Amino acid sequence: MSNKIQMRDFFIESLRNEAKKNKEILLISNEQGASALDKFRKELKNQFINAGISEQNIISVSAGLASQGKKVFVYSISSFITLRCLEQIKIDLNIMKLPVTILAVGASYSYDMSGPTHHSIDDVAILRTLENFEIYSPSDNNVLKKIFKETLKSKIPNIVRLDRFPLKNIGECKEIDIKRGFRKFGKSKKIAIITTGITTQIVSELREDLVSEKIDILHLDIFQIKNFNKNQLKNIFSKIKNLITVEEHTLNGGIGSVIAEFILDNKLKNSLTRLGIKDKNLYSYLERSKNQEKNNIDKSSIKKIIKKILNK
Structure with missing residues (x-):
């Protein structure tokens, strides 16, 4: 395709x-x-x-x-x-x-x-x-x-x-379980990055870059926002401590909020860092890459945050 x-x-x-x-x-x-x-x-x-x-x-x-x-x-x-x-x-x-x-x-x-x-x-x-x-x-x-x-x-x-623009295909079509509502890449037990839409593209590229530094991350791409398989996600979260959500959406109510509510409702003990669009940056006339940098959802910013968490 x-x-x-x-x-x-x-x-x-x-x-x-x-x-x-x-x-x-x-x-x-x-x-x-x-x-x-x-x-x-x-x-x-x-x-x-x-x-x-x-x-x-x-x-x-x-x-x-x-x-x-x-x-x-x-x-x-x-x-x-x-x-x-x-x-x-x-x-x-x-x-x-x-x-x-x-x-x-x-x-x-x-x-x-x-x-x-x-x-x-x-x-x-x-x-x-x-x-x-x-x-x-x-x-x-x-x-x-x-x-x-x-x-x-x-x-x-x-x-x-x-998305308005063509996006690179990640992985194989046959590997996608639509009923699960998300797909995963990597096997890290230390940190998981949860994304959706365009930020999946950003973190997928970052994950490839991190391989050369011998840093592995578990990457979860959630494509079904409401009816994802909650039992499977709970099982994944139970085996990993640090979570980061990355979205090109407001922090209020987006995928970061979905995951925060999920952790709370299921009484999980994960540490969560949410990256997304801040209130003060809602209305702008900037190129997409500049908006991403401004809200720390570009590759460089995400990479720094991952390393900071792993080095704690």
Whole structure:
């Protein structure tokens, strides 16, 4: 599978191929443009709806169609299709348990220089409060392939957080257990780094660098934010002391909060360090790499923190 295919295009291409076989599949968007989207619209014009710039209405329309047996996918920029229509997601989709999939392109700082209006750095915190809702956060197209198959048979609403740019595939597709909700790399018993989305890419590169220094880390990539296998994660945590979470998301409510709550609820004794976007840095017009450096979620900063913990 090519590493050069954007997540958006990979998912929509997969959906187009499936929609040719299943006329109940519908794709709804709001004046978005993309080569894969254009191809879907041209070949399956009766299964595509351009609903205009009306995100709140799009969610309500998708709910109505899903209630009549249609398999609906909604595609838009993440910041527009989450917070702008949170009430519709909560009431029309979540409470009614309607299996609509939201394809949210532009996770985290993907649209870095577009500024705060386009940054999606607090969606996990808000959406994980919804009971009947799954949040998928893939780190590459191998994981996304598995997630795509899950969305086709999902019985509840869900969102797939898509990075804007092509991401390098990490590991083999066959090694991914979608039911577990996370994958692991390394065998360290001293320290584990927990990531999701783009930070999985950062820590994967760092892990390779650390090998030359004979430093091993256990790397956990969580791609299913809510319904990961808690028993398996508890078993892993019981055998390791130091944990670090790294996310391109606000520290409030993100994956660091998920892990902190998990440790507390299960009365575990792990030491946890959380790295993510600080309150004072929420609104910025910086390149993605600069935002990462500012929040200590770049390779160099993470490496220093790992060494500091291991040398205690």
